[in-house]
Structures are given as structure tokens and as C-alpha cells.
Amino acid sequence: xxxxxxxxxxxxxxxxxxxxxxxxxxxxxxxxxxxxxxxxxxxxxxxxxxxxxxxxxxxxxxxxxxxxxxxxxxxxxxxxxxxxxxxxxxxxxxxxxxxxxxxxxxxxxxxxxxxxxxxxxxxxxxxxxxxxxxxxxxxxxxxxxx
Numbered sequence: 489x490x491x492x493x494x495x496x497x498x499x500x501x502x503x504x505x506x507x508x509x510x511x512x513x514x515x516x517x518x519x520x521x522x523x524x525x526x527x528x529x530x531x532x533x534x535x536x537x538x539x540x541x542x543x544x545x546x547x548x549x550x551x552x553x554x555x556x557x558x559x560x561x562x563x564x565x566x567x568x569x570x571x572x573x574x575x576x577x578x579x580x581x582x583x584x585x586x587x588x589x590x591x592x593x594x595x596x597x598x599x600x601x602x603x604x605x606x607x608x609x610x611x612x613x614x615x616x617x618x619x620x621x622x623x624x625x626x627x628x629x630x631x632x633x634x
Contacts, residue, residue, distance in 0.1 A: 489588055491557060497564060500553035501526045501537040504572065507553065516555070535569045550579050557591035567591055603629060 493515020499522045500507075508521065529537030540549040550571035556564040567588050570581035590596050610625050626633045 489592070491588070491591055495558040495591075496520060497522065497556040497558060498553050499524065499536040499556065501529050501551070503537070503551040504553045507570075507572070511553075536566075539569065539571050552581075555583075557587075559591070559596070560594050563596060565591055565596060 496514070496516045497520050498511055498516050501524050503526060508518065511521070512518075524537045526537070530540070532538070533540040533542060535552050536554040537552060538550070539552040540547075548571065550573050552569055552571045554566050555568040555570070556566050559565055565587060566584075568581060568583040571579040572581075573579050586597070607625075607629060610621065613619075614621050621633075623633070625631075
């Protein structure tokens with residue numbers, strides 16, 4: 489994706505160590521991996537070692553690792569959370585396309601900053617296609633439907 493491998497990082501526990509050689513193939517070496525204590529990751533449940541968020545409707549509980557990208561200002565931007573298990577059940581992961589874009593641009597875009605371009609893009613697409621503005625358009629912008 490055009491990201492500098494030297495700026496990639498991973499955060500996980502030793503339960504993900506079987507993936508370290510694969511991470512190394514993509515430029516994430518041992519010195520770029522931060523290990524959390526297993527007990528801490530399980531207690532937290534938010535990922536970066538163990539993903540089991542309280543109240544999640546699917547009740548996931550999987551070992552995981554996060555992939556971060558170091559921006560030039562020192563910000564560690566998480567771009568992916570990869571869940572894994574022992575192979576007995578399906579797992580999943582996610583890569584934030586918008587996060588990869590932020591990493592490539594070396595700049596975090598806030599929600600507030602993304603709303604004006606969103607508004608323009610949706611309005612232009614609706615005008616070009618003759619479609620009505622979607623309900624979500626109004627919800628996201630906090631506007632009442634006209």
C-alpha cells in the first residue's frame with residue numbers, strides 16, 4: 489500500500505508469536521513489536537493482544553494483534569486489528585481503509601474535518617444520478633430532512 493515498513497508497528501501478546509515470521513516478511517521485525525502481558529490484554533479486551541469487547545453482540549473472544557503506523561509527528565495510528573485463534577472457528581480482522589489513507593498522507597483526519605467533503609460528495613452524487621439524498625446524509629450531518 490505504499491507505506492514505509494520502518495514506520496509499521498504491531499502490538500500484541502506472546503500468544504501471537506507464530507505470526508511474527510509473517511509480520512517480518514512485511515517489514516515488521518521483532519524490534520517493531522510491542523508485547524503486552526496476556527492477563528492485561530484479556531482484562532482490557534479491546535484488541536492489541538485479545539479482542540473480546542464487553543457487550544459486543546457476537547461475543548467474540550480471540551487472540552489478536554494490531555498494526556500501527558507511526559506518523560511523522562509521533563502519533564501511532566492503528567490501521568488494522570487482526571483476530572486469530574487455534575483454527576477451530578472462523579476469525580476475522582479489519583483494516584481501516586480510511587486509516588491507511590491517513591497513514592499514506594501522514595495526517596490524521598478528524599470526524600469533523602471529514603464532514604464537509606462528505607457533504608459535497610454525497611450532494612454531487614445525488615445531483616448527478618437524480619437520486620434523493622439518503623437518510624444517513626441528514627443523520628451524519630445532524631440536519632433535518634428538508
